[in-house]
């Protein structure tokens with residue numbers, strides 16, 4: 001009896017203990033929380049990866065649509081009858097400032113529904129063949145500024161431009177002086193895509209300028225080969241932070257001196273954050289500069305970093321050599337490598353810095369946070385930060401164009 005009693009007591013106790021354990025596992029945070037949160041985490045990760053893919057896809061579609069529209073605008077059915085905007089490089093200075101002037105011309109063309117014609121001869125001092133030797137022309141069918149009618153005028157004109165077939169554009173400063181800047185210039189983006197764009201990009205106007213720059217800067221095959229060869233020869237690889245240090249003539253009136261330390265502080269911060277997430281075997285820095293001695297200074301001061309840079313290119317950026325083919329090729333290579341870097345540190349007072357950032361937007365990701373300006377904030381010369389959208393032509397029929405390599 002006694003033994004039976006003891007046995008029953010042991011079984012009851014064992015049962016009670018196992019019920020308690022099962023119960024405790026179900027309600028105790030020690031067990032339940034990690035199970036629940038890891039499930040939650042993986043669900044969250046899955047959703048954010050899916051959302052990321054969707055955003056990327058949406059940006060790719062929007063980009064394709066805008067490139068189609070620009071192609072449509074630039075290849076009118078009858079070039080002789082098309083309304084045109086004529087753009088030249090008169091009074092423009094360095095390469096960055098020339099491309100920014102072209103971005104203004106292309107935005108004016110898109111906003112007013114006119115085909116942009118570039119006459120690059122005057123003001124293009126690098127070589128006599130002009131823009132088309134390095135970059136693809138803006139049109140396959142319409143490259144001449146002459147029209148069926150003789151009407152020709154300079155913009156802006158008092159009674160509007162509607163009846164004028166060919167309008168020549170001055171520099172944007174002229175519009176700023178007279179306060180007649182059209183509302184469709186940045187930060188305005190085309191109204192018909194603005195909502196879609198806002199859903200997938202945190203700075204739509206930067207994406208929009210990036211699209212215009214992408215259309216403008218299409219390297220000719222030989223330019224592309226040069227960029228590719230230099231990229232390989234320099235050992236450009238990821239991860240890499242691009243820094244652009246603008247010195248020489250820029251410091252006379254337009255900008256102030258910034259030591260290499262100011263740039264490198266931000267490079268260091270970038271790598272410290274990155275190393276929290278993954279192992280980084282080499283801290284690589286792509287250095288573009290017009291200051292010849294800077295590469296040696298940087299290598300001496302920062303032996304733990306690997307500097308990727310071409311001192312011959314910096315030499316060719318010397319003020320007295322800038323108007324040469326070699327110098328132009330040098331800045332084109334530098335710009336492409338700055339734009340391909342994972343993060344960019346530079347002075348936004350420089351057209352080169354801002355242009356590299358705009359070129360970065362070519363990717364189908366929101367690249368708006370990949371920049372740290374050492375001096376002033378990013379801006380587009382002539383911008384109106386209050387206007388976020390504007391009515392612009394929608395270019396019906398443009399979606400029927402099939403584009404190659406976009």
Ligand SMILES: Nc1nc2c(ncn2[C@@H]2O[C@H](COP(=O)(O)OP(=O)(O)O)[C@@H](O)[C@H]2O)c(=O)[nH]1
Nearest residue numbers: 094095096097288289290317330331334350351
């Ligand atoms: N290769 C090379 N050239 C540069 C660099 N920085 C400036 N330059 C030269 O300086 C010119 C400056 O151009 P610009 O558009 O006036 O830009 P900003 O003066 O810096 O606003 C470029 O066209 C190049 O000739 C650089 O990092 N690399």
Ligand SMILES: [Mg+2]
Nearest residue numbers: 093094097351
């Ligand atoms: Mg300049």
